[in-house]
Structures are given as structure tokens and as C-alpha cells.
Amino acid sequence: MSAITERGVLRWKEWMPLVTQQQRLRSLIQVIAYNIQVKDDILSKHKVKKLSYYFTLHLSTMSAPVYTSEKLESENPKWCEVNIGQQYGAATGVVIRLWVSINGEADYEVTVWGLFFSGLMYLGPRVLNTDPSALGSNSLIFHMYGGYFTSPHCFLNPHPVTPRTLTIQMNASHTKPSYNVNSLLRLQTLQQAIKKQTTATAVLRERISSGCAINSEEDSLIKGSAALRKLLGKPVTPKVNPDKILAIKMQIEMKKFRIQMLVEEKDRKAALVQKLAVIKDMLAEKNQDRDTELMDRYFMLRKNIEKRKEFRQQLIETRTHLAQTAALLDKRKKTLMSQLSLIYPIIQSPNGNYTIREVHLPDSEDFDGKDELMISVALGFVTHLVQMMSFFLNVPTRYPMVHFGSRSKIIDHISENISDKDREFPLYARGKEKHLFDYGVYLLNKNIAQLRWCCGITTTDLRPTLLNLSALMNLTTKQNEIGSIMREWNRTRTEEKHPSLSNSLDRGLDCVTDTPSDPNGSDCHEYVEKQRVRYESAPVHDLASLMSLDITCKSYDNINGSHAIQSYNKDQPMTVPNEDLLTRE
Structure with missing residues (x-):
């Protein structure tokens, strides 16, 4: 059984600039590209330009790709995590090619890198502080265990390189002794025993499920040892009726099936209860929002009532003023009408x-x-x-x-x-x-x-x-x-x-x-x-x-x-x- 640590196991969080620190293909988590630029002669071949980008990983310049990413339409794509098989995880370097797909019909190569993982320059544990304007065109950043790395030629201005050292002074609480040869041998022996036990358990489980607990070889062994047990004076164990065993197995299977059905019903009820709880929370939140809205409307209604009283008072005053103005206008019209007799008596x-x-x-x-x-x-x-x-x-x-x-x-x-x-x-x-x-x-x-x-x-x-x-x-x-x-x-x-x-x-x-x-x-x-x-x-x-x-x-x-x-x-x-x-x- 392989002793390689799985991707989900937590490792040391920070990368250390040791000379002996080596990176492998299995350490690659994610690839990020910045400032992708496609040549004009490629773009001129197509009228509608719907561009999407992806990359491929190769063990050599002439080999087939061992990994192909998904296609993204962003000019600064951030692809998903890289999932490489264990057979290629020990590679110290790869060839990475960046491709552009135009309208999903034709693919063109944008750039190609020959990548040696241990020679990459360390950027830091996070990539948030990286300014894309400080990087050149077609720059690639690699997320690996310990932080983010890139090639030195990606920066427009010279970037300080972290020097490699042979030793690093660390706190004693952060260190522990490594395994010696005897410990590694015991660990290997234990892994082999666990593997054998797991294999035997799987075989026994398969035999029990098929209903063939006693095979012909074991039957001959039992017959051959019957005379020995008689000489030793030990009673012979009576043979169990296969029909009873089959009936018991059937009952066991029925119980298992019933247990499985009850577990599924329990899960279904639990999911229903969880769904009802979510609906309850949503209704409670909606009721709270409605209470707030009703309270706001209540205050607005009170304000409108006060404004209505003010408007009513203004209306009364306006009507009074209108009546006075109408009376004056009436008087003025009568005066003008009477004065017409001076012009046309x-x-x-x-x-x-x-x-x-x-x-x-x-x-x-x-x-x-x-x-x-x-x-x-x-x-x-x-x-x-x-x-x-x-x-x-x-x-x-x-x-x-x-x-x-x-x-x-x-x-x-x-x-x-x-x-x-x-x-x-x-x-x-x-x-x-x-x-x-x-x-x-x-x-x-x-x-x-x-x-x-x-x-x-x-x-x-x-x-x-x-x-x-x-x-x-x-x-x-x-x-x-x-x-x-x-x-x-x-x-x-x-x-x-x-x-x-x-x-x-x-x-x-x-x-x-x-x-x-x-x-x-x-x-x-x-x-x-x-x-x-x-x-x-x-x-x-x-x-x-x-x-x-x-x-x-x-x-x-x-x-x-x-x-x-x-x-x-x-x-x-x-x-x-x-x-x-x-x-x-």
C-alpha cells in the first residue's frame, strides 16, 4: 500500500527557502494566468471573436498531454485545482502550453513554458497583493504547497529573489526528529500487515455474501482430522443443517434490508425536518421584514395624517382667499362693465x-x-x-x-x-x-x-x-x-x-x-x-x-x-x- 499523503491532508503552511527543498508535480494545486495577449494575425482570421483559454501539461515537448484544464473566457483566468494521477506525481518538471479557443472552432497556441518546479521564484502565501500591471504579457502563476510561485522573467521590473540556505533557525516547538531506518521498516511492515488483513476481510465478506462459508478444501481437512479428535477424546462437533443456515442468513438479510430502509426513512425525515426548519427561518425573516415595513408605513401614515391636517387648514385658508379674490374680481368686472357706458352711452x-x-x-x-x-x-x-x-x-x-x-x-x-x-x-x-x-x-x-x-x-x-x-x-x-x-x-x-x-x-x-x-x-x-x-x-x-x-x-x-x-x-x-x-x- 502506498504511503503517499493524500491532497486533503494538512501540510506545513509556509514554504522554506532551503536548498534541499524540492517541488514535484504532485505539489501543484492551481494555475493562474495574467495579461493574456493573442497575436493579431490569429484574431484577423475570425470575424466573431469569442475567446476562451485553457492549458495543457506535458512530460516532454513531444509527449501527449497528461492534463488538460477547462476553458475560461476571462483574460486573467483562474483555473480549477489540478488533479494529477499518482503515476506522474513525482515529476520535477513539465512542459506547459497555453491555448486560445476562438468561437469553440479553432485552437491556437499562445505560449509554451519548459517548467522546473524547484527553480520557480516564491511570491508569498497569498496572491492578493500581486498587481497584474507589474507582470508582463502571458504571465503564469503556480499555486503550490507553501504559497505561490512564478518565473522571474514575468516581472517587468527586477524582483528580489529569496536566497536559498542550508539551515534555518526555528523554534523548538515547531520541529520534531525525522524517522530512522528501523522506524521506517516497522512502518512498512505494519502497512503490509494492514493490507493483507484488508484483503482477507474483503474475501471473507464476499464469501459470506455468496452463501459458501465451507468449501471443499476445508471439508477434506475436517474429515482428515476426525480420527485425530477421536484419539484425543474430543467430541466431534455435529454438522449444522445447511437449510437452517440459509434460513438464518435470510433473516439476517431481511433485518439488514429493514435496517437500511429505516436508515433511508430516517435520512428522508431528517432532510424534511431540515427543509421545514429552513422554511421556518425564511418565514420568520419575512415576517420580521413585514413587521418592519408595517411599522414604517404606520409612521408614514401618521406623518401623512399630520400633513393632511395641515393641507386641510391650508385648503380652508386658500378657499377663503379665493372667495375674497372672487369677490374683488366680481366687483372689478361690474365696475368695468358699468364704465363701458362712458365709452358707449x-x-x-x-x-x-x-x-x-x-x-x-x-x-x-x-x-x-x-x-x-x-x-x-x-x-x-x-x-x-x-x-x-x-x-x-x-x-x-x-x-x-x-x-x-x-x-x-x-x-x-x-x-x-x-x-x-x-x-x-x-x-x-x-x-x-x-x-x-x-x-x-x-x-x-x-x-x-x-x-x-x-x-x-x-x-x-x-x-x-x-x-x-x-x-x-x-x-x-x-x-x-x-x-x-x-x-x-x-x-x-x-x-x-x-x-x-x-x-x-x-x-x-x-x-x-x-x-x-x-x-x-x-x-x-x-x-x-x-x-x-x-x-x-x-x-x-x-x-x-x-x-x-x-x-x-x-x-x-x-x-x-x-x-x-x-x-x-x-x-x-x-x-x-x-x-x-x-x-x-
Whole structure:
């Protein structure tokens, strides 16, 4: 039996620089490479460069490798431990070749060393302090018993070499006498005896397991010695029945099998208990983390509650400030609206007529026989006045207006059956196109009704243009309406359940499904007359009565195909629904 110490047995931890200290291949534990550089002509042969490195150990330059390492892709690979068979462990030197494998297809030699283990330079018990930048390209470091070694030529700068000595002074507690010849002989004899005993034990175990405890040679020996035992007077041992022996062996095997099964069950239960213990520890750790998280959230919740109280107080203060600001804004808007009377004074003459800047503007249906130029001038004043009111109230009008003095215009973007080029309507008379002028005045009156509704004033008749405007400019004198003007205005602009006037007018205009938009070949005048009679007899209860003329004009426009707009009914008073009607819609 070999007396070589196994790899796992602990040896002396530190290498000693003795002249007699020798290294063998069996002392090699690990190989580490630094700063591997592959030649450019090798890399240029391959497009995709996935490099992996490994090394081989040879007993000579022409021999096959006795060991091949695994492949690593790092430029500073650190291979696993070297496992060399005992038949090569006594080698004092080897040839080591470093290889590169490109894409796992082709292998190329990077460098080759002829290595003599006893001639390596000692680096120290650890390699952590080794700086790769101090080493040259393709440097190899060998981990052996006692520390790390390398070749002197691997360093870029000269490195001090540890001198070898014949003797070393050491502490007496760290030394002990070596074996002499007699001790070595006794040790060898003991090893041989142990080996023989082990071999005999293995043979006996095999015979017992096969059930052949007595062979033919032993049987003849027993028969030959029977006469001798009789002469000596010793009783002959009766022969045991083989069937009983076989039965006993069977019982023994059954017991062994049962013991083995119980051991396996015990191991399985132990593994299960260990697994449950691990799960218990994991759950305990998770519960602890959750407790910590819940505690953090609890503190965060308390902070958020305190912040919520502060935010609530700030909200109350902000609302108070907002109410004060809204009141000031309300007052300022009323002041600006009242001051518009200084720019465009609207005065009622003794005969009951209203004038704006001393220019008389009749009601919308009383333009016949009046001075068209003065009417155009007055409508230009009204257009400018309505634009300024819309700006002060911050309310965009339903129908945009273009102020050009006595040549002002108004645009209808709402009606669907009007082409884009015919959407502008003049606010001045142009001879034969008087129906366009009447429709433009009608749209202007609707804008005035919109502003009055935003200020909380109902409009029962659209025709008295200057009278409706005068009520808007005299808001500060109406004490019964002061408290509700801006509240209604803010409510209708912020609450979704109260639609704006523009939306209400759209719905009143678009939701009249019982009024056909196309007479389908009937006479246009007859159709318009029927619509007028219908709305004269019907009560004013929704926006359909307000928009009936607009719908008939659309139908008339569809019949003629010229996008002309029919003037509204002069006999039927035009009304705007009050605030409750708009709210219900």
C-alpha cells in the first residue's frame, strides 16, 4: 500500500527557502494566468471573436498531454485545482502550453513554458497583493504547497529573489526528529500487515455474501482430522443443517434490508425536518421584514395624517382667499362693465327709442325704412361693445365677431349646412342680400343673450338690442341680482351637471329631431310658413322655439343650394330660456 499523503491532508503552511527543498508535480494545486495577449494575425482570421483559454501539461515537448484544464473566457483566468494521477506525481518538471479557443472552432497556441518546479521564484502565501500591471504579457502563476510561485522573467521590473540556505533557525516547538531506518521498516511492515488483513476481510465478506462459508478444501481437512479428535477424546462437533443456515442468513438479510430502509426513512425525515426548519427561518425573516415595513408605513401614515391636517387648514385658508379674490374680481368686472357706458352711452330718448353714442338703433325687426348707414354704424358700436364685454367676463361668444366699424361681420361656425366660404354674415345692409344681414343681426342678438345668461339675466326677447345691452352695463344698480351674478357664472363654468350656454344652445339646436332638415322636394315657402304657424301656436318651453328659425333657414338653404339664409320670423318674439330650463337640460 502506498504511503503517499493524500491532497486533503494538512501540510506545513509556509514554504522554506532551503536548498534541499524540492517541488514535484504532485505539489501543484492551481494555475493562474495574467495579461493574456493573442497575436493579431490569429484574431484577423475570425470575424466573431469569442475567446476562451485553457492549458495543457506535458512530460516532454513531444509527449501527449497528461492534463488538460477547462476553458475560461476571462483574460486573467483562474483555473480549477489540478488533479494529477499518482503515476506522474513525482515529476520535477513539465512542459506547459497555453491555448486560445476562438468561437469553440479553432485552437491556437499562445505560449509554451519548459517548467522546473524547484527553480520557480516564491511570491508569498497569498496572491492578493500581486498587481497584474507589474507582470508582463502571458504571465503564469503556480499555486503550490507553501504559497505561490512564478518565473522571474514575468516581472517587468527586477524582483528580489529569496536566497536559498542550508539551515534555518526555528523554534523548538515547531520541529520534531525525522524517522530512522528501523522506524521506517516497522512502518512498512505494519502497512503490509494492514493490507493483507484488508484483503482477507474483503474475501471473507464476499464469501459470506455468496452463501459458501465451507468449501471443499476445508471439508477434506475436517474429515482428515476426525480420527485425530477421536484419539484425543474430543467430541466431534455435529454438522449444522445447511437449510437452517440459509434460513438464518435470510433473516439476517431481511433485518439488514429493514435496517437500511429505516436508515433511508430516517435520512428522508431528517432532510424534511431540515427543509421545514429552513422554511421556518425564511418565514420568520419575512415576517420580521413585514413587521418592519408595517411599522414604517404606520409612521408614514401618521406623518401623512399630520400633513393632511395641515393641507386641510391650508385648503380652508386658500378657499377663503379665493372667495375674497372672487369677490374683488366680481366687483372689478361690474365696475368695468358699468364704465363701458362712458365709452358707449346707451340713452332712451323721450319718444322711447334707444341710441348708442347718439346713433339710433331700432329693434331687430324694425329696420325697414330706416337709414341703413346709421344702422351699420350703430351695429359696429354694438359689436365692439359686445367684444369688450366678452373680454371682461372672460366668456368666448358662441358666434365670433370681426369689428370693422360700420363694416363689421359675424361668423357662424355652428350650422352644418353652410360652406366655409359663406359662414361670414355682414352687420351692414347690402341691398339684395338683406336676408344675410338680418341673420347676422340675429346671431349678434344671440351673443348678447349668451352674455346676459352668464350674468344671471334672462332674455325673453332678442329684438331690443340696445335695451338688452343697457341691462348688462347697469349691473351695479340691480341689487337683486348682485349676489348671484358671479356665483352662477362660476357654477355654470365649473360644474359638469350645469352646461354652458353654448352647449345648451347646441343641444337645443341639434336635438330637434321632429323638424326635418330636408323637405325632400316640397315648396320652400310653404314649408317655412308651416313652421311659423307651428311655433306661433306652441308654448315657449325649450330651446327648440328659440332655434326654429335657424332650422328652417337651414332647410331653405338645402333646397336652394346657394347657402342663403332666410330671415327670422318678424311676428314671433324670439326668447331665450331662463336659467332653470338650461339647468334641467
